[in-house]
Amino acid sequence: xxxxxxxxxxxxxxxxxxxxxxxxxxxxxxxxxxxxxxxxxxxxxxxxxxxxxxxxxxxxxxxxxxxxxxxxxxxxxxxxxxxxxxxxxxxxxxxxxxxxxxxxxxxxxxxxxxxxxxxxxxxxxxxxxxxxxxxxxxxxxxxxxxxxxxxxxxxxxxxxxxxxxxxxxxxxxxxxxxxxxxxxxxxxxxxxxxxxxxxxxxxxxxxxx
Numbered sequence: 001x002x003x004x005x006x007x008x009x010x011x012x013x014x015x016x017x018x019x020x021x022x023x024x025x026x027x028x029x030x031x032x033x034x035x036x037x038x039x040x041x042x043x044x045x046x047x048x049x050x051x052x053x054x055x056x057x058x059x060x061x062x063x064x065x066x067x068x069x070x071x072x073x074x075x076x077x078x079x080x081x082x083x084x085x086x087x088x089x090x091x092x093x094x095x096x097x098x099x100x101x102x103x104x105x106x107x108x109x110x111x112x113x114x115x116x117x118x119x120x121x122x123x124x125x126x127x128x129x130x131x132x133x134x135x136x137x138x139x140x141x142x143x144x145x146x147x148x149x150x151x152x153x154x155x156x157x158x159x160x161x162x163x164x165x166x167x168x169x170x171x172x173x174x175x176x177x178x179x180x181x182x183x184x185x186x187x188x189x190x191x192x193x194x195x196x197x198x199x200x201x202x203x204x205x206x207x208x209x
Contacts, residue, residue, distance in 0.1 A: 043096065044209050050096030053113060053177035054148070057205035059198035061103030067094050090127035091118040092181045098198075100186075105195050107186035109202065114179045121151045124179040125172035134158055146207040148173045157185075167192045169199055175208050182206075 040062070042048065044055030049064035058064060067087065087094040092112035100107045118124055122140070129138060138155040150173035158165040169192070170183040184199040186192035 042205070043098070046209070050111065051209075052096060052111060052180065053175040053209060054173065054180050055205075055207055055209045056182075056202040058098060059103065059201055061100075062109070062198060063099045063102050065097050065099065067097055087112075089181075090129075090131040091115075091124055092128060092179060100191075100195050100198065103198075105186070106191050107184065107195050109195070109199060110183045110185075112181045112183070113177075114181075116176065116178045118174075118179045121149065121172040121174050121179065124174065124181065125151050125153055125170060128170060128172065128181050128183075129153060129155065132157065143171075143203065145204060148175075148206055148208065150203075150206070152203065165189075169196065171203055173206065 040060040041058050042055050043050050043058050043064045044052040048055070050066045089112060092114040094110055095113045096111040098109040098111075100109070112128070114124065119127070122142075125140070134157040136156050136158055138153050140151055140153045143150050143152055150171050152169065152171040154167065154169045156165050157168050166186065167189040168183070168185050170181060172179055172181045174180075182199070182202055184192065184195060186195055
């Protein structure tokens, strides 16, 4: 599966998490574009590459592909070898990937969804980050865009095994159909910085479907 092609970090010994909240409130202008990442369409609506509780703009050159996690989200009580256990991180399960390789970068913008009642956006995001194991120096901030309230975190994923650290970002919103988390990793911090405008475009244009 494509999601295995770029791991956010090894499963061996990693540094601990610093997920203490350090937050600020920001308002994001809706339906615009961020930096160099002009929109090349949207994803999330019925008939798009990934049908999601939210929609957002896709940066030029990025390719969206659905991941078969929706069935796992909708089927609680599956065993430990199920797709749910492989795709789940905290309270959400991977359902869509946007691949940056066609745009010349190495990394993914991943979308995960959960069931209604999983908690507010802040609780969902902190649980998502805690399940990553390598997250530190987390800086949280609240945002609003297109009628949605959410929480974003920028952090550093550090591998003690590899002796390497890289920047990553994630955001969470809660919709009537459940929470949604967008996560941007990358091969290293340089790749993450190159892809960040695409993440910010998604944040700016985020709306319920």
